[in-house]
Amino acid sequence: MRNFFKKALAVAKKDVVLSIASVCMIVTCFFVPPDIEYIAYDAATSSLGYFEWKTLVALFCMLTVVAGLKSTYVFELISRKLISLFKTRRSVIYCLVYGTFFFDMIVANDMSLITFLPLSYIVLHTTGNDKYLAPTFILQTIAANMGGMITPYGNPQNMYLYNFYEIPTLEFVKVLIIQSAAIFLMLFIAGLFIKNEKLELVNKEQFVVNTKRLIVYAVLFVFVILSIFRIVPHLITLALVVVAVLITDRTRFKDVDYGLLLTFCVFFVFSGNMARIDVISNFVRSIVEDYTLLAGILSCQCISNVPTAIFLSKFTSNWQDLLVSVNVGSLGILISSLASLITLKEYLKHQPKGFKKYILLFTAVNTTFLIVLIAITLLL
Template identity: 40%
Template sequence: MFLVPPSAAYIGYVDFRVLALLFCLMVVVAGFQECGLFVLMARKLLSGENNFRQLSWMLVMLPFFCSMLITNDVALLTFVPFTILILDMIGEKKHMAWIVVLQTVAANLGSMATPVGNPQNLFLYGRFSIPAGSFFAVLLPLTALSFLLLTAAVFCIPRIPMQIRFDAPAAAPEKNALPALFLFLFLLCLLSVFRVLDYRIVLAVTVVCLLLFDRKLFRTADYLLLLTFVCFFLFAGNMGRLDWLKRFMGEILNRNPVLFSALTSQFISNVPAAVLLSGFTNDWKPLLLGTNLGGLGTPIASLASLISLKFYIKELPDKVSHYLAVFTAVNIAFFLILYAAASFL
C-alpha cells in the first residue's frame, strides 16, 4: 500500500463523504429491516398468487426494485431467505437455483439505477460530481432492458397452478415511531447524496438518533466494507502518484474502458475496481457502466452474489455445482446482451 512514503497527503486520499453516507445508509436500512417492513411488504404482495410463474416473477422483481433504494446486498439478505422459505412451503425447491440466480442478477442490475443502489455508484457519483440527469440518462436505459430480460427469463419457469396462503398474518412493527424516524433519516441521506445537504450534518443527526433510540444498530454496519474502502482509497491514491503507472493504466483504459472495468471487476469485485480505476481516468461514464455490468460474471464480481450463494449452500449443499452452472450461464448471457446495448449509449 505504501509505494509512496506516508505523508499528510494520505488523509486527502480518503473520501470521507462516501464513508459517512455508506455508514448512514447501512444503519438506516438495517433499521427498516429490524422493523420487518420489507418482509411485511413481500407477504402482502405474494399472498394469493395463483400460478408459479407469476409468483417467481414477483420474487425476482422484489430485489430488482428494492435494491434501487436499499442496496443490492440488503435486498438479497432480505429476500433470498424469504424465497427459500416460500419454495420449501410449496414444494418447488427444484426451481430454487434458477429463481435465486435471477434474484441475484436482479439485485445487481436493479441497484445500478440509482446513486444509492450500490457502493460503487455512491462512490463514483460523488467522486466525479456526476449530474443527476446525466447519471440516470446513462443507466436507466440499461435498467429498463434488464427488467425486460429478467421478465423473459422468468418465462422459462412452468406456469403451475397454485395459491399462497400464510398461516399467520405478518406482525406489524413493534415500535411504531421508529419506521417514521428511519424514513426521515433515509430522506436526509438522499438529500446528501444529491448534494442538497452536507454529509456531516446527516452523519451527526444519524448518530444522535441511534444513540437516543436504537443503539444496537451501530453493530449492523459493515465496518469491514468501510475499512476496505479506506484501504483502496489509500492504494488508489498511491497508484495515482506514480507517473509511469498512471500513463500505463490511462492507455489501457482509453482502449476499451467499459470492458476493462468489467474484467477488472471479475477478479477484485466491482466496488474495489471502481475505487482503483477512478484514479486513472476522468471519464466517469465508461467506468460507471463497466463496474455495474462487471457485477455480472464470477461470484466475486459483485460481493452481493456471495450472499445468495451462501444461503443456497446452507439449504442445498449437494446441489452447489448445479447452482454455479446456472449462475455462470445466466450471468454470461446477461452480460453479453447488456454490454452490446451499452455500446450504443
C-alpha cells in the same frame, strides 16, 4: 495439532465465502503489507482507507432492522398476501425480482437484497418451492445490481462517480437508460423458463404479528432509508438502532450476520491491495484511456465494481464509458459486485450444501447477461 486443523476446517466449512475471501486477502497482503493506507481517511471518498465505513454502518443497521422485522412475523404475513394475490410460481417470482429491481433505485443494491431475499425464501419455502430458491436469488441479484444503475444513488459506484465528475443528473440518466431497459426485458425473458404452476401453502401455521415491535422496527427502517439518502447522518441512525434495540429487543443482535460484515471488510482489503499491486495497476493504466469500457469491465471481475470506479477515475476523464463499465461489469463472476455476496450468504443459510451448484448457476446466468449487455453497449 490435528484437532486444531479439524476445528479450523469445521469453522471454514461453516462460512465458505468468508474463508475463501480471507485466503485471497492474505495472499494479497504478501504483495502489499499492512500500512497506513489500509486505514487512512480519504476526504474525497469519505472512506477509512480501504474501508467504506458508511456502507458497513448501513449494512449493520439494515441487517439488525431486518432481523427484527423477521421476529415480528411480518414477512410471513406479506408472503401470504403475495401468494394469494399472484397465485402462480412464475408471477410471484416476477413480483419478487422486479420488486428488488425498483427498490434498488431507491435504497441501493445491498439494502434491496437484504430486504427482499428473506421474503423470497419465505414465499418459496412455505409453498414447497425450495428448488427454485437458487434461480430466484440469482435473478434478484441481477435485478439489484442493475436496477439502480440509471440513478445517481442506485449503487455505491454511481454515488462516487456522480460526485467525483460532478455529472449533471439528466446526462447521468441518459447514459445507461438503454442498458437498464434491456436488463428489464432480459429478466422477463429469464422468468419464462420458470414453470408457471399454481402455488399452494404447505406450511399453514398461523402467525400473530407483534404490532408494538413492528412499529419500532418500521420506524428504524425509515431512518435507515433516510441515512442512505443522506438526510439523516449515518452515525445518528446507528445510535438510534443500537439504543432502540438494546431497550426493546436486545436479543436481536445475535441474529445479525456478522460474518457478512466481516466478509465485506475482508473484500475491501483484498480489492484495495489488488489496486496497489504494480503489475495490475500498470496494466490497467496502460489501457484505461483508450479502452475505458473494456478496462472497467475486466477490472470489476478482478477487484469488484466500487474499487474499480475509485481506481480508474484517477486515470480517465471519460466518465461515460467508466460509468457504463462499472455497472455492466457488476455482472459476471461473484466478486464483480460485493452485493452478490449477500445473496450467496443468504442462500447457504438455507441450503448449506448448495455452494457448488449455486456458483455454477450464478456464473452461467450472470455471464450470459454480461455478454448480451456488452453486445448491446457496443452497438450503441
